Amino acid sequence: MTNASHEVAKGPHHASGAAPSALSAYSLVKRFPGVLANNSVDFDVLPGEVHTLLGENGAGKSTLAAMLCGLYQPDSGHITRNGERIALSSPRAGLQHGIAMVHQHFRLVERFTVAENVILGSRDLSYKLNRSELEDKVAAVAESYGLPIDPGATVADLSVGQRQRVEIVKALYQGAEILLLDEPTAVLVPAEVEKLFENVHAMTQAGKSIVFISHKLGEVVEISDRVTVLRNGRVTGHVSGRGTTDTKELARLMVGRDIELTTQRASHATGHEILQIRDLSLTVGGVSVLSDISFNVHAGEMVGIAGVAGNGQRELADTIAGLISPTSGSIAISGSMTTDRGPIHARELGLAYVPEDRLGMGLVPSMSILDNLLLTRDRRVVVDRTTVRPEATRLIEQFEIKANGPDHMARKLSGGNAQKVLLARELSGGRTATKLLVVCSPTRGLDVGAIETVRALLDDARSAGQAILLISEDLDEVMSLSDRIFVLYRGSVVHETPGESAELATVGAAMAGLTPEDKS
Amino acid sequence: MRSPIRIVFEQRNETAKHLSVLVPLLSVVAALVAGALFLLATGYSPIETYSNMLSDGFTSSRGMTDTLGLSTVLICTGISAAFAFQMNLYNIGGEGQLYLGMIGGAWAGLALGDQLPTFVMIPVVLLVGSLAGASWILLPAFVRSRLGTSEIVTTLLLTYIAASLVKHFVYTPGSFFVTKNSAFPQGRLVPDSASLSGIGDTSLYPTFFLVILIALALFWVVKKTEYGYRIQVISDSPRAAHYAGINANRTTMSVMLISGALSGLGGAVLIVGPFGRLDPGIILLGYGYAGIVIAALARNNFSAIIVSGILFAGLRSGGDKLQISTDTPIHIGVMLQGAILLFALGGEAFRRYHIHAVRTERATQ
Numbered sequence: 001m002t003n004a005s006h007e008v009a010k011g012p013h014h015a016s017g018a019a020p021s022a023l024s025a026y027s028l029v030k031r032f033p034g035v036l037a038n039n040s041v042d043f044d045v046l047p048g049e050v051h052t053l054l055g056e057n058g059a060g061k062s063t064l065a066a067m068l069c070g071l072y073q074p075d076s077g078h079i080t081r082n083g084e085r086i087a088l089s090s091p092r093a094g095l096q097h098g099i100a101m102v103h104q105h106f107r108l109v110e111r112f113t114v115a116e117n118v119i120l121g122s123r124d125l126s127y128k129l130n131r132s133e134l135e136d137k138v139a140a141v142a143e144s145y146g147l148p149i150d151p152g153a154t155v156a157d158l159s160v161g162q163r164q165r166v167e168i169v170k171a172l173y174q175g176a177e178i179l180l181l182d183e184p185t186a187v188l189v190p191a192e193v194e195k196l197f198e199n200v201h202a203m204t205q206a207g208k209s210i211v212f213i214s215h216k217l218g219e220v221v222e223i224s225d226r227v228t229v230l231r232n233g234r235v236t237g238h239v240s241g242r243g244t245t246d247t248k249e250l251a252r253l254m255v256g257r258d259i260e261l262t263t264q265r266a267s268h269a270t271g272h273e274i275l276q277i278r279d280l281s282l283t284v285g286g287v288s289v290l291s292d293i294s295f296n297v298h299a300g301e302m303v304g305i306a307g308v309a310g311n312g313q314r315e316l317a318d319t320i321a322g323l324i325s326p327t328s329g330s331i332a333i334s335g336s337m338t339t340d341r342g343p344i345h346a347r348e349l350g351l352a353y354v355p356e357d358r359l360g361m362g363l364v365p366s367m368s369i370l371d372n373l374l375l376t377r378d379r380r381v382v383v384d385r386t387t388v389r390p391e392a393t394r395l396i397e398q399f400e401i402k403a404n405g406p407d408h409m410a411r412k413l414s415g416g417n418a419q420k421v422l423l424a425r426e427l428s429g430g431r432t433a434t435k436l437l438v439v440c441s442p443t444r445g446l447d448v449g450a451i452e453t454v455r456a457l458l459d460d461a462r463s464a465g466q467a468i469l470l471i472s473e474d475l476d477e478v479m480s481l482s483d484r485i486f487v488l489y490r491g492s493v494v495h496e497t498p499g500e501s502a503e504l505a506t507v508g509a510a511m512a513g514l515t516p517e518d519k520s
Numbered sequence: 521m522r523s524p525i526r527i528v529f530e531q532r533n534e535t536a537k538h539l540s541v542l543v544p545l546l547s548v549v550a551a552l553v554a555g556a557l558f559l560l561a562t563g564y565s566p567i568e569t570y571s572n573m574l575s576d577g578f579t580s581s582r583g584m585t586d587t588l589g590l591s592t593v594l595i596c597t598g599i600s601a602a603f604a605f606q607m608n609l610y611n612i613g614g615e616g617q618l619y620l621g622m623i624g625g626a627w628a629g630l631a632l633g634d635q636l637p638t639f640v641m642i643p644v645v646l647l648v649g650s651l652a653g654a655s656w657i658l659l660p661a662f663v664r665s666r667l668g669t670s671e672i673v674t675t676l677l678l679t680y681i682a683a684s685l686v687k688h689f690v691y692t693p694g695s696f697f698v699t700k701n702s703a704f705p706q707g708r709l710v711p712d713s714a715s716l717s718g719i720g721d722t723s724l725y726p727t728f729f730l731v732i733l734i735a736l737a738l739f740w741v742v743k744k745t746e747y748g749y750r751i752q753v754i755s756d757s758p759r760a761a762h763y764a765g766i767n768a769n770r771t772t773m774s775v776m777l778i779s780g781a782l783s784g785l786g787g788a789v790l791i792v793g794p795f796g797r798l799d800p801g802i803i804l805l806g807y808g809y810a811g812i813v814i815a816a817l818a819r820n821n822f823s824a825i826i827v828s829g830i831l832f833a834g835l836r837s838g839g840d841k842l843q844i845s846t847d848t849p850i851h852i853g854v855m856l857q858g859a860i861l862l863f864a865l866g867g868e869a870f871r872r873y874h875i876h877a878v879r880t881e882r883a884t885q
């Protein structure tokens with residue numbers, strides 16, 4: 001025991017030498033083939049504290065968190081819990097020490113219900129499951145943390161935002177004392193984030209500790225007691241004390257330069273109609289998902305779709321991309337009908353589509369970056385990889401994708417870098433020159449530097465005359481980029497406004513379903 | 521303070537390349553050790569048995585050509601199984617498709633043999649056999665791709681029906697496939713134009729080289745072509761396939777049909793080669809089931825199947841000869857085949873997981 005406290009004192013960045021930290025890591029090293037993901041990282045979190053990990057895409061944040069919860073084992077270094085050295089050989093061992101992680105990539109069983117997923121992995125399950133009792137229990141836990149969710153719903157039917165909520169409820173249900181949240185807010189809307197933060201406060205009040213990972217600097221400033229900055233697997237900076245920093249400084253600490261995320265709008269008059277949607281309705285299993293949607297997107301214009309997750313955005317995007325046939329109504333790209341013609345037809349007319357779920361739909365996890373670039377292109381009978389290879393290398397450079405090269409497997413990329421591969425493919429043109437770009441949450445999970453790059457690319461695409469449909473739960477993004485904004489609520493367009501004169505309050509109210517009759 | 525040791529399975533982030541070779545090799549070794557224990561327990565000498573098998577299966581020249589000859593059909597059923605398995609389609613009815621290949625091949629040989637020259641007849645017999653094999657998986661493929669019905673059950677059931685068909689064709693008096701007025705029921709030999717002779721009077725037939733070529737071609741198709749790309753996307757992420765406009769139903773259908781055709785080809789190979797007739801003896805040999813093991817051992821890699829197919833053929837032909845030559849248990853070859861499957865499947869755990877022992881409590885300082 002004496003030894004243990006001695007070791008704590010050795011910890012290089014410890015807020016106070018007095019109380020043993022809830023969880024500390026000493027000189028953790030984790031190497032993946034070709035990358036040193038964590039290079040002698042020291043980290044600790046005190047009881048009742050929110051300690052944030054900040055860093056560029058691929059800096060090593062998720063890797064560090066995975067070692068702290070027992071998912072990965074460090075190559076060297078060690079971890080202590082309340083001053084005692086522990087060996088975390090598996091996530092279950094982590095749970096036994098009260099450590100739980102909510103992962104960036106969901107780890108849910110799609111075919112199971114919410115309740116089944118939440119209790120999955122619990123040791124104390126009785127032989128026979130009492131479904132309704134179980135669902136009540138899960139619902140109660142969820143409710144008590146202000147994260148309402150239908151415990152009987154099948155996960156496959158949930159939006160990404162709802163899935164994230166299930167993950168959080170699961171960790172809380174398992175009784176975590178230390179909660180590692182890997183980009184939990186990436187898929188939440190502001191109101192949900194507020195609720196989450198209320199929970200975080202409640203938990204820290206109760207002496208629990210939070211390790212928080214986010215690229216949203218505003219949130220980081222708001223929630224963190226301490227911030228540790230990682231860069232290329234090393235700790236490169238610390239900020240201590242709530243309210244002692246601002247987003248600009250954090251950005252500088254992270255990427256080493258100033259970042260300007262400016263508002264961009266169409267610089268010139270918009271052209272002819274590229275996307276035409278007429279009276280589009282979609283009913284799935286008797287439930288109306290989209291009803292009577294009509295709008296156009298012009299060449300050189302960006303139309304933003306705002307809305308809370310699960311209000312039909314995913315289905316709208318999938319329908320435009322030809323993945324779902326609408327129940328009624330029509331869609332045309334450049335004047336040609338695409339309804340019921342499938343995704344390849346839509347792409348041949350100039351569609352590019354960045355779906356919401358990158359590793360689930362947009363990318364093939366076990367394939368290389370190179371092969372993933374080929375996914376939406378014309379591959380010929382014998383796949384010609386040699387001519388695409390230089391392009392892959394170029395895109396990796398242009399998008400600053402942290403990878404070992406074009407053969408790096410998609411599953412082994414960091415979250416932000418996977419998103420970059422998807423964007424690189426869809427923004428670089430495919431079968432034909434892109435005319436219509438449908439992008440869902442394009443900058444989710446990207447670091448500020450990458451957000452700047454992607455926004456600039458979207459702006460370039462618009463200036464080049466592409467029609468862009470931006471579907472995002474990030475209201476800030478929709479508001480600052482779009483030329484026109486539609487709000488989707490329960491499958492209907494309930495509000496429409498030009499981007500310049502959009503008001504946060506009005507749009508926010510429309511998203512919540514409170515529509516003052518002001519369709520102008 | 522001592523504490524119980526627990527075995528922990530930790531998923532490997534990176535499946536090491538050398539393990540892909542090491543694990544199958546070790547499973548063969550482990551199976552041989554298990555077989556040796558069995559031999560010892562039943563009072564035989566493992567050393568004598570294995571050395572006999574080795575010389576009968578591999579090291580003698582007769583043994584080697586017999587092995588390569590037998591491997592021809594085993595490689596067929598191996599690539600047949602692997603072609604479906606790689607897309608998570610579990611065609612375990614290769615056995616029945618092989619019977620159909622024999623029926624189809626024998627039919628073509630008997631019906632057309634007198635009218636066409638050899639260089640036409642051989643391809644015709646092989647083709648008809650393949651088509652017959654494919655026909656036997658048509659129904660499972662259809663219900664699997666349209667309704668999602670498990671192909672495991674359907675393909676297996678059809679194997680039993682195929683076995684009855686073979687018996688029916690041979691044991692029904694006056695059947696097209698049997699010799700008229702023969703004292704005991706036996707399949708009719710196909711005419712000379714539909715049969716090949718062994719190379720240098722051995723049991724190795726030229727079809728061996730054809731099958732090797734097909735295995736290598738499949739290897740190339742899977743790695744390099746659009747078709748192989750599609751198979752990979754669908755097997756890894758059906759949603760990504762949907763997103764990219766890849767028609768999973770059609771690909772499922774075609775992959776299963778090709779798998780059936782390859783087993784059928786194995787049956788036809790027996791017609792132009794060693795059997796020359798529809799022979800109900802095939803039902804006891806289990807060449808189709810062996811294909812499943814061969815594919816599993818080679819982890820569905822088509823070029824590795826050539827190796828594991830030859831290895832199995834050696835075990836089988838070496839083992840089969842034991843019953844004639846020495847006083848040893850006659851089914852040692854088949855038993856080893858089963859043991860290898862078990863160890864190969866168990867070995868997967870070592871390949872996918874890092875297995876180590878840990879103490880359960882906190883380390884003491």
Ligand SMILES: Nc1ncnc2c1ncn2[C@@H]1O[C@H](COP(=O)(O)OP(=O)(O)OP(=O)(O)O)[C@@H](O)[C@H]1O
Nearest residue numbers: 032037057058059060061062063412414415416417
């Ligand atoms: N399983 C793996 N195999 C190989 N390399 C990996 C693996 N997981 C992560 N890496 C690499 O390790 C580095 C750090 O990845 P990590 O996921 O920790 O980044 P991150 O900081 O969480 O980034 P992001 O903000 O994009 O999520 C990256 O370069 C990534 O490519």
Ligand SMILES: [Mg+2]
Nearest residue numbers: 062104414415
């Ligand atoms: Mg990450």
